[in-house]
Amino acid sequence: MEDASFRQQEECEHRRYVEEFEMATSKSAATDSRANRNVKAAQLKQEQRAAAENLALWQRVEKTDPQYTKPFSRGGGFRGTATNATYLAKKATEIFGPIGIGWGLEILDEAIMEGAPLDAQGNHEKIHKVRVKLWYRLDGVRGEVVQFGQTTFVGRNRNGLFTDEEAPKKSLTDAMSKCLSLLGFSADVYLGRFDDNKYVSDLQQEFAEKHEAEQRQLAPKISAEQVSILEQLIAETDTDDVKFRRFFKVDDLHELPRDDFERARRMLEKKKQDKEDVA
Structure with a gap:
């Protein structure tokens, strides 16, 4: 009986040892797998970064007007x-x-x-x-x-x-x-x-917008007095200043081309008149 009990105890300890070993091995494999994935992800990111750097010049000059x-x-x-x-x-x-x-x-x-x-x-x-x-x-x-x-x-x-x-x-x-x-x-x-006709058509539109932006940037700008006039009209009409500037494609009223001043003033004055008529 004692021998049988001893053998059962040994078998239990052996099974526990095997289970612990398998669990430790499984955890180690999972850890190694995660580590490998992390290494591969880091390598991929490094390769993508290197490719982006290598293609930086190419991507700046590849499109043709x-x-x-x-x-x-x-x-x-x-x-x-x-x-x-x-x-x-x-x-x-x-x-x-x-x-x-x-x-x-x-x-x-x-x-x-x-x-x-x-x-x-x-x-x-x-x-x-x-x-x-x-x-x-x-x-x-x-x-x-x-x-x-x-x-x-x-x-x-x-x-x-x-x-x-x-x-x-x-x-x-x-x-x-x-x-x-x-x-x-x-x-x-x-x-x-x-x-590809569609590619060329899209490219024509892209470069047309680019040329327009360049021309607007080079065009003479409105005076400080004209800026004050527009700012006053914007305030009097409760006009959204951000949307107004976005409509005229400028970040600041001081950048508004001189040729656009009359159009901007008329728009705001009409809005002001409409507001007064409603009141």
Whole structure:
């Protein structure tokens, strides 16, 4: 009996030991799982932050104002969208500073290559090719991009043989545009988004509002006396000052363009008259 009782006690202790071990193991596994999830979440957040930093420049310059683009076509039925080179240079200047100081181009080499045959006598097209390095400074760091540009110098079109004396300039412009595209400038064009009419329409609206805001910011503002007149009318008509300023797209009455003063005054005076008529 004593042996049986002893064995039962040992079995109970063993089961309790196994249960405690399994419970501790389970808690440890849960803790490890939570720790792994936390580590992965931290890694993901760090990767997202790094990606956002890497794409910061790209996202600032990827959208293209449609008014500075035009469609073009090439042989073989290819159709695309060309971006005005001066517009690209202006955007680069906005980001990096004046050309020659904040950014610039260096011609590495150039050559004239033979193209397709022009006639039975063995004459060929002449293609001007240039390789350039675009350098820039961003956040105190110098960067460089190398690309090629090319233009037909001597060729044939529907009117016959031609010579394009501006081929070197066009090749340089082509190379500059390609360099800037690798930094994200006008990336929406190169990504084919201008094939989407809705995207272009939304973009036209976005840039129209941006241009309007810029023009309003540069426009002459109302005088201090005119500000006082509007403030008095706002008080007399119990007009919501915040909504009034929001209607005219200004944060402060002193920012109201001079051309909007008469319209604003008439609106408030009419409201004042309507209020007096009701009284």
